[in-house]
Amino acid sequence: MDATDHSRSAGRRVLGSLGYRTLRAAAVSFWVMVIAFGLIRLAPGDPVLARLGAEAEPAAIERLRRQLRLDVDPVTQFVEYFLALLKGDLGVSIENGRRVSDIIATSLPVTLWVIAVTVVLGLCMAVPLAAWVATARHSSVPYIFRAVTSVFLAIPAFFTALIALIVLGVHYGVAPIIGYKPDFPENLYYVWLPALVICTHLVPVLSRVLYSSIKETMAEEFVETGVVRGVGRLRFYWYYLLRPSLAPSIVLLSYMVGVMVGATVIIETIFSLPGIGRALVGAVIGRDYPVVQGCVLLFGLAVVAINLVGDVLASWLDPRLELR
Template sequence: MKYLVYILKRLLSLIPVLFGISLIVFFLIRLIPGDPATTLLGSHATPDTVKELRSQLGLNRPLWNQYLTFLGHLVQGNLGYSYVYTSSVTSLIGAGLPTTLWLLVSATVFTVLIAVPLAVLAAARRNGIVDNIIRAIPVVGLGLPSFWLGIMLILIFGLKLGWFPVAGFGNTFSGHLQGIVLPGITIALALSPILIRSLRASLIDVLSSDYIVTARAKGISGSRVVFGHALRNAAVSSITVLGVNIAYLTGTTLVVEQVFSLPGIGQQMINSILGRDFPTVQGITMVFAIMVVVVNLLTDVTHAALDPRVQLT
């Protein structure tokens, strides 16, 4: 019951956060150079046609009036109508959001598969050769941009070895799985170094605890001590690190989707910015904001479930 109350409180606190985000996004996007009407008309733009189109799009009204209209539609669940895609923003997001969610989930799975074994191995071989090599991974990994990692994976595993498609998301479930592997690994390679460093430090601290020493004195095998006792306690703080960085790397999907030509909302976001498509940019930004808040909420609830000392308020 306490978890439900906590979730409801966090959802209610989402309202002023989204209001502030909508205010900032609405006005900041209008600082981008260029006029949507002129961009849409292209070479056919004349002062009269631009003026007429601006009137049709409601861009000739005062900004405060435009914002109140946007806010009123937002409360009703209406994100507006795209200038570029000539479709409702809600339908556009509905078409692209599953791909972006696939990408985030796959990135999380690959991050855990990469980071946990390496962190456990480094902690178990503390100050050894293996530990020093693994400790060097964060230094290298954090300095590599996601778009470069994506291109290298495409060249090696897509073009040279031919194991995975180099672009697109496929049309079937198996096609989705194949198409999401390289993009997911690209994000995971950027996120894993942070988790490795955090989990290794936590494991070293836990492995020196009295109850671990007692467990070993009772003859419990080393693997059982690590995976059955130490890892759960060490993972508490690392889960928070993972959740915060997943929320932060949500914006990375824009670059990764562009590199791998994934039809997600990140690619829609870039195309909409270039086309001065204000409603689509506003709608996708709001969705990204909700995703970040949801990830943080799930992180807090998971942290509390693993650590009984944490009280949800």
């Protein structure tokens, strides 16, 4: 086999798979959009009634319905929505008349900050923890590790969040109870505690997966080669233990981040953060069709994009994994 051709075709394969994945992402987004559009209309309730109230005059209701183009049949509504979307127009909120893109632009960064801080914090805790447990000399360390992580997993996040608010926010006053400032780095003050609360679930899952990957790696023969060569300590940890073990954890992390985008709703509600999760909940309650559609579409795109990033990162960490 010719080696140069091999690496060249490998490069072509990566590009090809990126193209394929982009197409797939577009298809997924389209179906997410269709489902979001359909589901919210299937749910009982009426956006016009939600805005005007049950005692509104029928004439006023009829007027608003016509103004919002809710009087035409759903298929026409969808085609109009889709055509607008292709031009980048996500529509206008029924509830308050704000543009959906503006609502997303102000609330999405809050959620992204929470998630970014969670991921950084989670990795900073899970990676050293897993490496330490996997290389610990004392045989009781893995047992204690498993027991403690089980306890953390068993406690619901909202409960932890409330306790954390009461203890750290109210009693010690080291974290804010309410509010948010959008500018970096002040926003970190509002984000660190929610992130830490999510980490009480993220770190146990991540460190367990990583722990067993490292254990598997340690049983492999090349690790002995590293020991025999007398590779420096840090180099050994990175090239011989962590990097060959991290790929499954990174794929898992990207999946969990995808889930988190939706699951931050609870955390955002408890910590009163004006993030996209809260925007979505508000919109669903008010049957604010355009906002719901916009947010759900965004979630879909985010999940697809994050999984792609995770896969690319995993295949960079471990060249054995080829992008598919």
